Amino acid sequence: MSLTTTPEHHVPDDGAPTGPTTPPSRPPARQAAREMDNPHQARAVKDILARIVMWSAFALAMVPLVWILWTVASQGVHMLTEATWWTGNQRNINSDDAGGGARHAIEGTLIQAGMTALISIPIGILTAVYLVEYGRGRLAKAISFMVDILSGVPSIVAALFIYAVWVTTFGIDRSGFAVSLSLVLLMIPTIVRSTEEMLKLVPNELREASYALGVPKWVTVVRIVLRTAFSGIVTGILLGLARVMGETAPLLILGPYTKNFQRDLFDGNMATLPTMINQDRGDFALVTAAERMWGAALTLIILVLLLNILGRVVAHYGSVKK
Amino acid sequence: MSTVTGVSAADELPGPDGRKPLTGDRASTGRLGDRLFGGAATLSGVIVIAMVSLIAVFLLAQALPALTNNSENFLTSRVWAPGGEKPAFGILEFLWTTVAASTIAMLLAVPVGVAVALFLTQYAPMWMRKPAASLVDLLAAIPSIVYGLWGLMTFRAFVKPVEQFLQDNFGWFPLFAPTKITGGTIFFIGIVLAIMVLPIVTALSREVFDQTPVAHKEGALALGATRWEMIRTAVLPFGKPGVISASMLALGRALGETIAVTFLVSALSDGTDWTWSLFNGGETFASKIANNAAEFSNPSKTGAYIAAGLVLFVLTFVVNSIARIVIERRKAFTE
Numbered sequence: 001m002s003l004t005t006t007p008e009h010h011v012p013d014d015g016a017p018t019g020p021t022t023p024p025s026r027p028p029a030r031q032a033a034r035e036m037d038n039p040h041q042a043r044a045v046k047d048i049l050a051r052i053v054m055w056s057a058f059a060l061a062m063v064p065l066v067w068i069l070w071t072v073a074s075q076g077v078h079m080l081t082e083a084t085w086w087t088g089n090q091r092n093i094n095s096d097d098a099g100g101g102a103r104h105a106i107e108g109t110l111i112q113a114g115m116t117a118l119i120s121i122p123i124g125i126l127t128a129v130y131l132v133e134y135g136r137g138r139l140a141k142a143i144s145f146m147v148d149i150l151s152g153v154p155s156i157v158a159a160l161f162i163y164a165v166w167v168t169t170f171g172i173d174r175s176g177f178a179v180s181l182s183l184v185l186l187m188i189p190t191i192v193r194s195t196e197e198m199l200k201l202v203p204n205e206l207r208e209a210s211y212a213l214g215v216p217k218w219v220t221v222v223r224i225v226l227r228t229a230f231s232g233i234v235t236g237i238l239l240g241l242a243r244v245m246g247e248t249a250p251l252l253i254l255g256p257y258t259k260n261f262q263r264d265l266f267d268g269n270m271a272t273l274p275t276m277i278n279q280d281r282g283d284f285a286l287v288t289a290a291e292r293m294w295g296a297a298l299t300l301i302i303l304v305l306l307l308n309i310l311g312r313v314v315a316h317y318g319s320v321k322k
Numbered sequence: 323m324s325t326v327t328g329v330s331a332a333d334e335l336p337g338p339d340g341r342k343p344l345t346g347d348r349a350s351t352g353r354l355g356d357r358l359f360g361g362a363a364t365l366s367g368v369i370v371i372a373m374v375s376l377i378a379v380f381l382l383a384q385a386l387p388a389l390t391n392n393s394e395n396f397l398t399s400r401v402w403a404p405g406g407e408k409p410a411f412g413i414l415e416f417l418w419t420t421v422a423a424s425t426i427a428m429l430l431a432v433p434v435g436v437a438v439a440l441f442l443t444q445y446a447p448m449w450m451r452k453p454a455a456s457l458v459d460l461l462a463a464i465p466s467i468v469y470g471l472w473g474l475m476t477f478r479a480f481v482k483p484v485e486q487f488l489q490d491n492f493g494w495f496p497l498f499a500p501t502k503i504t505g506g507t508i509f510f511i512g513i514v515l516a517i518m519v520l521p522i523v524t525a526l527s528r529e530v531f532d533q534t535p536v537a538h539k540e541g542a543l544a545l546g547a548t549r550w551e552m553i554r555t556a557v558l559p560f561g562k563p564g565v566i567s568a569s570m571l572a573l574g575r576a577l578g579e580t581i582a583v584t585f586l587v588s589a590l591s592d593g594t595d596w597t598w599s600l601f602n603g604g605e606t607f608a609s610k611i612a613n614n615a616a617e618f619s620n621p622s623k624t625g626a627y628i629a630a631g632l633v634l635f636v637l638t639f640v641v642n643s644i645a646r647i648v649i650e651r652r653k654a655f656t657e
Contacts, residue, residue: 050550057437126366143367152642154578160631218359246465249580
């Protein structure tokens with residue numbers, strides 16, 4: 001019978017709960033006849049078709065993943081094997097000059113991401129604490145709703161908003177810090193949502209035991225609840241950072257590219273990996289620029305993947321035990 | 323009783339002296355530390371509300387002057403000339419490109435994403451489920467600028483023959499009418515967007531499919547359902563609201579996607595004839611703003627772009643709210 005292709009669930013197609021095998025009492029000839037004009041044959045065929053569709057959908061989803069990673073890795077890898085890539089910048093290197101470093105861009109990306117994390121982690125975690133430990137009424141509902149809306153705000157809109165505040169209203173120049181501010185808008189909702197999930201996993205008994213010992217609520221939250229959920233929260237933060245690092249739209253509007261080292265968030269142009277890619281994309285017809293572009297893309301992917309892997313490792317080794 | 327922790331049974335009972343039970347914010351003692359910490363938590367929440375409100379307020383405040391000076395109809399005009407003495411701009415073309423490309427993306431990403439989610443929860447062998455799910459999540463981790471590069475340098479060459487085929491054979495259909503654009507068509511952008519939002523659809527659908535009560539599934543199997551019938555009668559109905567909200571969130575992402583689209587679109591020159599064809603170029607809201615970031619020279623010009631951004635914000639706001647409402651309603655049913 002065709003259904004024996006489902007090893008976990010042997011379901012006889014005549015509907016009788018007879019267990020995994022057809023009863024031996026049934027004569028083989030009769031069984032064969034049954035299979036020939038089985039009214040349920042169509043169901044079995046559909047079942048197999050569905051199985052094929054699901055497997056191929058997964059295969060289909062893997063195609064772009066492998067394709068993208070392969071393209072970027074094969075085109076960019078030789079840039080990364082040169083030492084200057086990790087130590088130098090692009091100063092005095094024109095589009096048609098080969099090589100140069102990406103350290104200025106790597107530093108810029110890390111510094112901006114660090115600043116973003118510095119602002120959004122406390123706000124994000126405290127908001128999640130409010131939602132899980134304190135808020136019950138309308139305010140909590142409103143906050144929860146706003147977090148959802150914020151998580152749906154397109155990065156370009158976040159950038160426009162910061163532009164409208166920072167540049168148009170206050171007249172301050174565009175800078176790395178402005179970029180960080182717009183990234184904060186994108187990072188807070190990810191932190192809130194992941195922290196919230198983790199706090200909900202902390203068993204209530206822990207809180208009650210703490211209260212029973214006369215520990216104040218805030219100490220309970222800080223030393224018991226947050227500590228129990230710590231690794232999960234860290235994972236959420238790392239994944240959020242990974243997403244934020246790859247954001248490009250705010251950089252186009254708020255963070256002009258420079259070829260020089262620039263470590264000051266408040267002082268003008270600051271290079272980042274996405275803007276470096278964007279810069280060299282302008283001349284991708286030139287082999288030299290295209291190489292740099294792929295090199296920067298590969299560096300960015302490696303950074304993002306490292307954060308992702310780190311996040312998963314933290315989650316694996318310190319998850320909340322139920 | 324809500325499933326949210328942080329509430330204990332003690333909160334529900336009257337106090338020893340017969341006082342009403344302390345709930346919510348008042349459940350803590352009046353200690354200084356408690357008040358400070360609780361206050362900080364509340365403040366953070368309020369900051370989040372303030373952020374979203376400020377986004378709306380600032381965008382609106384800076385868009386309005388430009389909108390009042392606009393000599394064209396903002397919603398129905400195809401002209402985009404926000405500079406100069408008489409600014410004239412309308413968003414019709416961006417709206418069409420954005421919505422058309424996102425629709426294509428959803429048509430492709432939702433069925434495939436749901437199928438992948440079903441594969442990960444119902445079909446894949448046990449040992450495969452976790453690593454396979456991580457692989458799909460990896461697709462979401464790839465920065466969008468890399469999708470843009472890949473689409474521009476590699477993928478485009480593979481879509482072109484498909485586009486050519488559709489134009490040659492179905493050109494009579496207005497949506498497939500042949501155009502002179504060969505690079506970044508709406509159709510092509512839709513496909514790239516589909517790949518980008520696929521992991522969002524899959525991740526959320528997977529979560530709800532995983533929550534299907536075992537009793538429902540085993541009940542279906544015990545009645546003689548095949549695996550597929552079990553999915554159709556137990557898993558899919560249970561997961562439907564989750565799939566809808568997942569699709570809405572994915573749609574929100576597709577509408578606002580910036581850099582990949584900016585890399586890929588072929589912008590149309592001024593005065594190009596209107597066509598319904600999906601093989602036309604055009605700009606989305608996000609790409610138009612990103613492409614012209616260098617032009618934010620004077621307030622009225624900037625205001626026009628901010629107005630476009632505001633429309634995008636409203637679009638995503640509506641889409642996300644729908645997703646949220648669908649989830650809320652599901653909660654009401656399952657608890």
